[in-house]
Amino acid sequence: MRLTESEDFSVYNGEGTVLRRAQMRMLDILIEFDTICRKHNISYWIDYGTLLGAVRHGGFIPWDDDLDVSILREDYQKLYTILETELPTDFVCQDWRNEQKLTMKCLKIRDTKSYYAEPNVQKGDLKHQGIFMDVFPIERIPTVKIRRFISNIYGKSFRHKRRLTNSNAKYVQALMLWPFSVCLGQCSRFMAYILKSKRVANIYGGLNFQCTHSVNDLFPLKEISFEGKLFYAPANYDQYLRDIYKDYMQIPPVDKRAVHATEIIFLEDEKNSKV
Incomplete structure (x- = not known):
């Protein structure tokens, strides 16, 4: 099934739903991330399902509960150091060096005012387990x-x-x-x-090998609208998305519209319920 105006996707993330609130919290992280990257001239681009959502839906994929961006490997350490000092106190940095049980080499920017339960991750396994945005380092191969x-x-x-x-x-x-x-x-x-080389992919130890992209399809980056705001995206996002998803405009059947979290809790809700 392709994207049509007839299907009501609000059943997944209608206003006031837990998922929509989580998406807006992730958007807050992305906005802060974008501001810091622009300030320090660090190139990034929205990636994977986030890029797909921007192109196909103008924002989040309605049933999506994570957010992905990528940066070049050579910018990673610089970015990490800057984020540790410039992120608001509501957010924290997390990667494989300070969290033993993270399964791959990427940076997570976590919200400290929520709890995001994931399969195969027990509560307390990680120092911070809030809603997050993934930042994937990319390198030439x-x-x-x-x-x-x-x-x-x-x-x-x-x-x-x-x-x-x-x-x-x-x-x-x-x-x-x-x-x-x-x-x-x-x-x-x-x-x-x-x-x-003109091909790039995730760094070793990152996502399991999926696909590669041409540098010419990636740069120069362009801006794209996501949830009504402009963020950076690959220059030829059509080919970039085809590299990952093939016919990316095709909407998956209902039974394939999976979310990652098993539970999302907003800590302010728990606090208010105890007043």
Whole structure:
């Protein structure tokens, strides 16, 4: 089914629903993030379902409960340092270096006034578990085949080394493979530089290998409307989205419209209920 005016998507995120409130909280994070990035000349772009929502719905996908942006790998540490000092106290930075149980290499900007329950994450596993926005570091890759090969080794050793499974054998194997994995990642970046590669993908240890994009489809970034505000997006967002979703304008059937959270709680609601 393609997007039509006849379907009423408000059944998912109508005004006043928990999901719509969560989406507006995520939008607050994105607005603050955008302000900081523009101030410090850091390039970012909305990505994945957020970009899809902007193009297909003019904002959030109605049933979506997360928000995604991407930045270049070389900007990551600079951005992280700036966010730690300039984010409002309502938001905190979180990544694989300060949260042992995060499953991939990306930055999460969390809201401190909510609780976002996720599958396979117990309450208390993370220092902060509020509504969040993901920031994915992106880097150039040498070739798709090399990327796929290294990603498989690096991703598994990264996750098993962090004891994200209960297998002692996989943990020991990961410890043995880790130096080799790191070396492979560094060699890959060097090869991409030497080859002057025009393809980019998530850094090793980030999202499981999905797709790559052409630098020419990504830059120069352009502005796109999302929930009535302008944010940065890939230059050729049509091809960029086709790389990920193929026929991205096709609306999935109802049984495929999944949300990520198992529960979303606003702490101010709990506080008010106790007054």
